[in-house]
Amino acid sequence: MPMKSTASLSTKLVRIGAGLLIVALTSIGLTLWVTWQLEGGAAAVNEAGRMRMQTWRLTSAVQAGLPAPEVAALVAQFDQSLGLLRAGDPSRPLFVPWDDEVEREFANVESLWQVQRGLWLRDGPLDAQQSMRAAEAFVAGIDRFVQSIENHLSGFTAILNLFQFLMMALAIAAAVVMLYTGYLYVINPLGHLRAGLRQLETGDFAVRVNVDTHDEFGQVAAGFNRMAATLQSLYEGLESKVQAKTQRIEAQRARLEALYEVSAFLAGANTIEELSRGFSQRVRQVVKADAVAVRWSDEANQRYLMLASDCFPQDMVDEERSLLAGACACGALKSDARTRVIPIHTHDDAPMRHCARAGYQSLVSVPVRLQHRLIGEIDLFFRSEVSLNVDEIGLLDALASHLASSLEGLRAAALEREAAVGEERALIARELHDSIAQSLAFLKIQVQLLRTAVQKQQPQQVDATLDELDVGLRESINDVRELLVHFRTRTNTDDIEAALQETLQKFQHQTGLPTRLQVEGDGLPLPADVQVQVLHVLQEALSNVRKHAGASHVSLDVVKGAQWRFTVRDNGSGFDPHHTHGASHVGMKIMRERAQRIGAEVDVVSSAGQGTAVTLTLPPYPVTASPVATLGLNLNETATTP
Known part of the structure; x- marks a missing residue:
């Protein structure tokens, strides 16, 4: 199994770059050193060549019989050249590439010079042939010395050519290394990631990228694998989640539809009997209960009256039409009661023995409240064991609340009608008192005047009174008709x-x-x-x-x-x-x-x-x-x- 690299991509690139830089700097340094050696050796060869020229000048001066001071000056120049070759001059640069052969030939040149120096500086004329032989011998020594330097420099030239070849090879190798490094650490991981992305785009969420390193691309590959795994899990669970969400939305829609339907019915009911009977039928269908009983409590919560029922056995309806509080599980609500499921026991001594005999196994008790006051309950009977979730409990509580509001609305409407009748009676009484009653009182006075006139036998007064009575009666009839017109x-x-x-x-x-x-x-x-x-x-x-x-x-x-x-x-x-x-x-x-x-x-x-x-x-x-x-x-x- 290959070892996974733990270095980051930047570390790898820095290491490779640093290695190549060190090699390049080393090669450049060696090339500069060899070039320096060649340059200094070339200057030494030039200086040695100048010594040959000085030798011939000195020979010519002696043969020409130049004064001794001039000859001494030429000798001094020659001494200076030898000293320069021995000591070198870094500023030019000029130095002799010493080795054994060069050292030996230089020593030979110095020894020849020491012999000929005295020859050039002695008093008296010098034989021309002798001076020529001495000069030729000295120049031959200088030539050997130059030849030894050139032999030494030829080695440095070979080394320089080698370094140049190595530099070219190094450049090629560096390019190859950079290309390989880029492919190995950048292009290849990117290629794997790109291939993985293409597979991912086609819907293959099982695709994974091999993680061989812990560098940046390794981290990206690991992140890609985590993303693919997450997408795979999401895709695999998406259908089930959508189905579950759809079922939940459908259940909520069904509950809202049931709540709306029941609310619409309650709003249109005109009597308590119609309201309670229709409510019990609809609630049983909504919760799929086997039977329903709607009970109403008195003011003291001591007795529960059955307002309506649906699919409830008739013998139980007759027996439990009026139920004392606490006599059974039905009608045993407390002020803080909540909607709950009550299991029905089957033994005869149980308070719910009638329900057990009828085949019911579960009872759902829903309290009915109006402004935090317990006013009744809804009993739902099931022939199997049931359990309620939060949404179902909320629906039952909402239905119970609507029932309480509707019943209270009917009661308030009845009170309003009663008050309306009372107010209308008072209105009719006022109308009669303000119109017809006054007319009748006027007619009563006229009748008394008529009786008095008859008793006193006053015919004229009787006729006048009769006329007044006739006018009063017509006014009263008109008032009655007008009053009826107002009412209609x-x-x-x-x-x-x-x-x-x-x-x-x-x-x-x-x-x-x-x-x-x-x-x-x-x-x-x-x-x-x-x-x-x-x-x-x-x-x-x-x-x-x-x-x-x-x-x-x-x-x-x-x-x-x-x-x-x-x-x-x-x-x-x-x-x-x-x-x-x-x-x-x-x-x-x-x-x-x-x-x-x-x-x-x-x-x-x-x-x-x-x-x-x-x-x-x-x-x-x-x-x-x-x-x-x-x-x-x-x-x-x-x-x-x-």
Whole structure:
């Protein structure tokens, strides 16, 4: 098994680069050193060649018989050249590449010079042939010395050529190493990763990349393997997760649909019997129970009354129609009870022996609360063992809450109807007291006057009284008819104009007076209960016109807007609003009382002989003081006109 490298990619590249750099620097240093040696040796060869020239110059000077000082100067120059070769000059550079042969030949040159130096410096003429032989011998020594240096430098030249070849080989090797290193540590891992990615793109999530190193590419490969493993696990579990999520969403949808269906039914139920029976049937279907019983508790939670049941055995219904609290698992709820599953035991002494005999094995008790007050329970019976999850418990609690709200709504509606009946009776009593009762009281006085006139035998007084009685009876009949017309008035929740038109037509038919309705402006529709009060005020104003105005024409002007305004005008006799008494005063009081119920104001403008204008001005958002006004109107619609 190959060893995994633990070095990072950057470390590997640094190591390779450092090795190549060291080799290159070493090679360059050696090349510079050899070049230095060659340069210094070449300068020494040049200096030795100059010594040959100096030798011939010295020979010529001696043969020419130059003065001794000049000859001595040439000798000194020759000494200087020998000293330079011996010591060298690093600044030029100039130095002799010493070895044994070079050392021997240089020593030979020095010894020859020591012999000839005396020859050149002695007094007296020198034989030309002798000087030539001495010069030739000395030049031959110098040539051998130069030859030994050149032999030595030829070795350095070979070394330099070798270094150049090695440098070329090193450059090629470095390129090969870099290419191989790039392939081994970069291109090859990238190729494996790319191949893995291509397989991954095709959906092969089982693909893995071999991790041979711990460098950066090794870490990337390990990360790729982890990613592929994660994708594989996600893909393998995706279908099951989607299926589970779909089932959960479907279950939630079914619960919401059931809750909506039951809520819609409860909202449309009109009686407690219909509501409880329909609720029990729907709850049993929703939870797939074998039987359902809906029980209601008294105020003290001492007895539970069975409101309705579904698929519950009739003998158990008859026996448990009224159940004492604590006598059974049903009806044994505490104030802090929650929805729970109760196992049903099969032995005869158990409190649930009737349920066991009927074949039920599990009971689900759902408390019914209204504003944290326990008002009943829903009992669900199953012929098998059941368990409830959090969502199912939440659904049952929501259904129980809707049942409690609906039952409370029916109870409140019954109370409202009862209050509406009471209020309508009081309204009828006020209407009778303010109109017919006063007329009857007037007729009673006239009857007493008639009896007195008969007793006193006053024929004229009897006729006058009979006329008054006849007028009073006609007024009473008209009041009764008008009162019934008021009670039969219907409104339109969208627009009051039709009801106003109908009211004027009835007034015109009753009195024979021409009427006119004018409506202008735009405004929000008035609530139905507000329309009722408006119509009653206008009908009372028209009644006053019929009774007291003696008008020949009546008009009703309606202005729609943020504040509705209704004005009843007549061209009758008019009156002084500040000195009104009798029946007209009663009519004004009735109108103002009705207007106050919706926060409106009644304004009367009248003067003797100029007619009367009664204006009803509504507030921006009119509402009735009593929520049962509309119910009272519905009850009034059952009256009939004689």
